[in-house]
Amino acid sequence: MNEKSILSLWEKASKKAIEDYLHFLSYPSVSSEKKHESDVKNCVDWLKNYMKTMGLKTELIETAGHPTLLASYEVDPNKPTLLLYGHYDVQPVDPIELWHSPPFSPTIIDGSVFARGAQDNKGQIFYCIQAVKYLLEEEGTLPLNIKFLIEGEEETGSLGLSKILPSIKDSIKADYVVVVDVGIPAKDEPAITLGLRGIITFDINLKGSKNDLHSGMYGGLAYNPNHALVKVLASLRDENGKIAIPNFYDEVEDLTALEREEYDLEFDEKSYLSQTGFPPTGGEEIFSPGERRATRPTLEINGINGGYSGDGFKTVIPKEAHAKISCRLVPNQDPEKIGLLVKNHIQKIVPKGIEVEVDFHEGKGMPVRLTKDSPLAKAFAESYESIFKKKCRYILEGASIPIAAELKNASGGDLLLVGLGLPEDLIHAPNENFSLDRFKKGFCIIAGALFNLASVNKQ
Amino acid sequence: MNEKSILSLWEKASKKAIEDYLHFLSYPSVSSEKKHESDVKNCVDWLKNYMKTMGLKTELIETAGHPTLLASYEVDPNKPTLLLYGHYDVQPVDPIELWHSPPFSPTIIDGSVFARGAQDNKGQIFYCIQAVKYLLEEEGTLPLNIKFLIEGEEETGSLGLSKILPSIKDSIKADYVVVVDVGIPAKDEPAITLGLRGIITFDINLKGSKNDLHSGMYGGLAYNPNHALVKVLASLRDENGKIAIPNFYDEVEDLTALEREEYDLEFDEKSYLSQTGFPPTGGEEIFSPGERRATRPTLEINGINGGYSGDGFKTVIPKEAHAKISCRLVPNQDPEKIGLLVKNHIQKIVPKGIEVEVDFHEGKGMPVRLTKDSPLAKAFAESYESIFKKKCRYILEGASIPIAAELKNASGGDLLLVGLGLPEDLIHAPNENFSLDRFKKGFCIIAGALFNLASVNKQ
Numbered sequence: 034m035n036e037k038s039i040l041s042l043w044e045k046a047s048k049k050a051i052e053d054y055l056h057f058l059s060y061p062s063v064s065s066e067k068k069h070e071s072d073v074k075n076c077v078d079w080l081k082n083y084m085k086t087m088g089l090k091t092e093l094i095e096t097a098g099h100p101t102l103l104a105s106y107e108v109d110p111n112k113p114t115l116l117l118y119g120h121y122d123v124q125p126v127d128p129i130e131l132w133h134s135p136p137f138s139p140t141i142i143d144g145s146v147f148a149r150g151a152q153d154n155k156g157q158i159f160y161c162i163q164a165v166k167y168l169l170e171e172e173g174t175l176p177l178n179i180k181f182l183i184e185g186e187e188e189t190g191s192l193g194l195s196k197i198l199p200s201i202k203d204s205i206k207a208d209y210v211v212v213v214d215v216g217i218p219a220k221d222e223p224a225i226t227l228g229l230r231g232i233i234t235f236d237i238n239l240k241g242s243k244n245d246l247h248s249g250m251y252g253g254l255a256y257n258p259n260h261a262l263v264k265v266l267a268s269l270r271d272e273n274g275k276i277a278i279p280n281f282y283d284e285v286e287d288l289t290a291l292e293r294e295e296y297d298l299e300f301d302e303k304s305y306l307s308q309t310g311f312p313p314t315g316g317e318e319i320f321s322p323g324e325r326r327a328t329r330p331t332l333e334i335n336g337i338n339g340g341y342s343g344d345g346f347k348t349v350i351p352k353e354a355h356a357k358i359s360c361r362l363v364p365n366q367d368p369e370k371i372g373l374l375v376k377n378h379i380q381k382i383v384p385k386g387i388e389v390e391v392d393f394h395e396g397k398g399m400p401v402r403l404t405k406d407s408p409l410a411k412a413f414a415e416s417y418e419s420i421f422k423k424k425c426r427y428i429l430e431g432a433s434i435p436i437a438a439e440l441k442n443a444s445g446g447d448l449l450l451v452g453l454g455l456p457e458d459l460i461h462a463p464n465e466n467f468s469l470d471r472f473k474k475g476f477c478i479i480a481g482a483l484f485n486l487a488s489v490n491k492q
Numbered sequence: 493m494n495e496k497s498i499l500s501l502w503e504k505a506s507k508k509a510i511e512d513y514l515h516f517l518s519y520p521s522v523s524s525e526k527k528h529e530s531d532v533k534n535c536v537d538w539l540k541n542y543m544k545t546m547g548l549k550t551e552l553i554e555t556a557g558h559p560t561l562l563a564s565y566e567v568d569p570n571k572p573t574l575l576l577y578g579h580y581d582v583q584p585v586d587p588i589e590l591w592h593s594p595p596f597s598p599t600i601i602d603g604s605v606f607a608r609g610a611q612d613n614k615g616q617i618f619y620c621i622q623a624v625k626y627l628l629e630e631e632g633t634l635p636l637n638i639k640f641l642i643e644g645e646e647e648t649g650s651l652g653l654s655k656i657l658p659s660i661k662d663s664i665k666a667d668y669v670v671v672v673d674v675g676i677p678a679k680d681e682p683a684i685t686l687g688l689r690g691i692i693t694f695d696i697n698l699k700g701s702k703n704d705l706h707s708g709m710y711g712g713l714a715y716n717p718n719h720a721l722v723k724v725l726a727s728l729r730d731e732n733g734k735i736a737i738p739n740f741y742d743e744v745e746d747l748t749a750l751e752r753e754e755y756d757l758e759f760d761e762k763s764y765l766s767q768t769g770f771p772p773t774g775g776e777e778i779f780s781p782g783e784r785r786a787t788r789p790t791l792e793i794n795g796i797n798g799g800y801s802g803d804g805f806k807t808v809i810p811k812e813a814h815a816k817i818s819c820r821l822v823p824n825q826d827p828e829k830i831g832l833l834v835k836n837h838i839q840k841i842v843p844k845g846i847e848v849e850v851d852f853h854e855g856k857g858m859p860v861r862l863t864k865d866s867p868l869a870k871a872f873a874e875s876y877e878s879i880f881k882k883k884c885r886y887i888l889e890g891a892s893i894p895i896a897a898e899l900k901n902a903s904g905g906d907l908l909l910v911g912l913g914l915p916e917d918l919i920h921a922p923n924e925n926f927s928l929d930r931f932k933k934g935f936c937i938i939a940g941a942l943f944n945l946a947s948v949n950k951q
Contacts, residue, residue: 230708232708232807234805234807241768241770242768242769242770243768243769243770244767244768246768247891248790248792248794248818248820249689249691249820249889249890249891249892250785250889250890250891251768251774251785251890252774252775252785252790252792252818252820252890253774253775253776253781253784253785253786253788253790253820253890254764254772254774254775254781254784254785255768255770255772255774256770256773256774257774257792257793259725259792259793259794259795259796260725260729260774260792260793262722262796263721263722263725263726263793263796264726266718266719266722266726267722267723267725267726267727268726270719305713308703309700309701309702309703309705309710309714310701310702311700311701311702311714311715311845311846312844312845313713313714314714314715314843314844314845314846315710315711315712315713315714315715315716315719315845316711316712316713317712322713325712325713326709326710326711326712326713327712329712331707331711331712333707333711333716333718333719333809334716334718334719334722334798334799335707335718335799335800335805335806335807335808335809335810336718336798336799336800336801336806336808336810337718337721337722337796337797337798337799337801337813338796338797338798338801339793339795339796339797340793340794340795340796340816341794341795341816342795342796342797342814342816345853346693346794346816346818346853346855347794347795347816348691348693348794348818348891349794349795350792350794351794351795354796355801357799357800357801357805357806359707359711359805359807361707361708361711361712384773385771385773386770386771386773386774387773394804394805396805430708430709431708431709431710431711431712432706432708432709432807433708
């Protein structure tokens with residue numbers, strides 16, 4: 034099917050597709066909030082039925098948390114299989130008072146849909162579903178076998194799906210895995226994502242005296258856990274922004290000259306300044322901002338607290354102090370190994386008289402780095418280019434999607450990350466929105482990519 | 493009046509004195525809480541009337557906050573004048589659920605009165621009032637002129653009184669000023685307090701990006717204010733517990749050999765361990781714990797916070813981070829000068845791209861160091877010794893009472909700090925209490941000291 038036919042398919046589809054999209058958005062499927070438990074279930078039940086009506090074989094896979102929907106359409110066992118991953122759960126809506134329209138009453142303003150999940154990820158996975166739906170209606174078949182894996186806990190770390198992945202290996206077996214949950218650099222810049230950073234997160238808990246103490250009566254005697262905390266935390270990075278934990282960089286693969294050509298490491302400092310209001314002074318000084326944002330590991334203190342933080346003052350030496358830390362990892366760093374290095378280092382430098390605990394969170398993720406020369410990347414790049422009429426960029430994402438590497442391993446398929454998100458979509462924030470123009474582009478890109486991928490495989 | 497007569501005076505006084513003490517305690521005079529504004533006023537009105545009935549000339553001195561009660565009795569303008577300082581306001585009672593009896597329904601259990609303010613400071617100032625009341629009833633006069641200055645904002649930093657002190661210099665003119673708001677090392681250890689540390693407190697506020705940022709997408713680009721904060725804070729002390737701010741120790745007077753003999757620098761490590769559960773590893777390593785707890789300055793982080801501190805995890809680079817710091821000072825450090833040194837140092841080491849504000853709080857206090865060889869110290873030491881039948885110790889307090897040095901300056905009198913507090917009185921905490929045995933001892937010590945002080949002046 035060529036570009037023209039795909040565009041005319043969209044013309045036929047658009048009215049009903051958008052109507053169904055708005056209905057999908059009306060379910061408050063907030064996975065992290067107990068009060069929305071039945072909304073989450075109603076949402077996935079509706080979606081399962083919807084995809085069954087499309088002619089797909091559907092199955093709800095139970096996990097320790099919210100279920101995952103598997104919906105598949107087999108054309109021919111000898112044809113390749115593409116697994117599309119997305120999620121039907123959404124972020125909480127607070128602070129609700131900052132929304133201009135109710136988050137679960139989707140509202141179209143100036144060609145954009147405002148609703149929680151409008152982009153992340155209901156909008157993105159739904160244009161994929163629509164492409165498959167209307168291809169099936171139009172042609173009665175698909176160019177290759179399709180599996181949708183749509184989970185209900187991405188916003189809480191995909192823990193349920195992650196645990197059962199090994200047990201559903203056969204059901205999700207695929208030649209290609211595409212995670213449709215990322216974005217493009219700007220609205221007129223087509224791009225596919227060839228990398229993710231890995232992640233490990235942990236709490237550092239320091240304990241001193243068994244009670245809070247008066248800082249006049251005990252100051253100079255008691256070792257203050259706040260001081261131990263800043264000593265420990267300050268030791269984690271050096272003056273030049275390098276992480277100062279011994280052996281932290283041992284497994285980091287420097288970019289090859291080829292990779293430097295392959296990946297788009299451009300950095301738009303002007304846009305960054307207008308977003309943040311201050312220059313990119315964080316990270317390792319010897320690398321450029323473009324390298325630092327996705328090809329170098331990080332260690333960030335995401336939270337720190339100890340003692341009194343209210344109005345005025347309290348002359349207290351607190352009994353404990355805490356920090357929350359995340360490390361973003363790059364190939365070939367392993368989250369488990371890095372966790373051990375950090376823990377050993379911290380235990381070594383904690384002062385006498387202070388107890389330390391380092392507690393790792395669930396949801397560790399391996400870094401991902403892909404090549405643009407795979408049939409999968411080529412099929413999608415070509416489709417982006419034909420819709421955008423512009424050369425596709427090959428970008429690396431600084432954030433992490435822990436389930437991506439796990440899906441690749443469990444399905445056995447080649448991996449790619451695609452999507453049409455933009456920073457101004459305000460995902461995770463009030464007034465999340467997604468433009469109908471990008472919904473349409475998504476529909477067309479997915480449809481085109483299915484044909485491209487099928488034809489690559491024929492060659 | 494000798495010890496025996498004083499004890500018999502207590503026998504006459506005790507029933508009614510304790511009854512009135514319990515009534516005084518029943519006013520919820522919490523100075524920091526708006527809802528108790530009328531309770532604070534009712535408390536001081538009752539006390540004013542009570543002291544007027546005793547025969548004292550009373551006056552409510554208005555301040556920007558709660559009023560201060562001045563109550564005086566002039567025997568003879570040629571006799572010396574003793575000013576006794578205390579406060580009628582109390583700390584809040586939260587967490588209320590941990591009280592075994594209601595904090596404003598004083599309850600006597602095993603010879604101790606349980607109530608908010610039982611010791612701090614209603615109990616301590618009230619045994620002084622009772623000593624004066626019954627001396628007047630018994631003898632129709634006093635051995636010297638007495639002024640009581642009883643304020644209503646000690647628990648919120650004495651800011652109102654501090655500001656008006658210069659304007660009431662004439663009314664509070666005195667030869668001796670005794671602050672009755674400190675304690676003794678143990679219930680059978682008489683002691684007077686010859687030193688206080690000074691204090692200055694401030695907030696450090698660091699600002700980075702104009703919004704919170706995602707630590708995956710911006711990690712390695714944005715300078716995280718939490719990292720700037722730990723860098724700044726870790727730089728404030730060195731490996732050996734010494735404060736690392738240039739010139740911080742310039743004005744610190746080392747203890748002379750004489751002072752080392754004069755002050756009781758004993759440190760009970762066993763008792764400290766049982767109170768805190770960990771050894772005294774804080775402070776400057778080259779000094780003994782006894783020296784560190786009161787003769788050396790400190791810098792303590794009383795509060796630190798930035799980013800996410802709730803359950804689980806949030807991958808945020810916060811837009812700001814904060815700390816609350818206090819420095820305890822020793823002679824001859826000046827809070828204003830020290831504040832400038834700290835501010836300059838912090839401004840110098842804040843990383844590029846991070847804005848810093850250092851905001852000083854009101855309530856700065858000068859350090860106090862007194863000698864045991866003054867007539868005032870001798871008069872009180874003798875009285876403690878005669879009641880306890882034991883040698884009086886001369887101790888230094890690590891905490892601060894900013895109003896003490898200011899009272900000394902404004903009144904022109906020689907200063908001393910006395911009291912009968914113990915750590916187990918649980919001041920500022922649930923179940924505050926004060927033993928009636930110490931209330932009685934306080935009554936006797938004050939009565940005795942008035943005679944001693946009058947007779948020292950006759951010699």
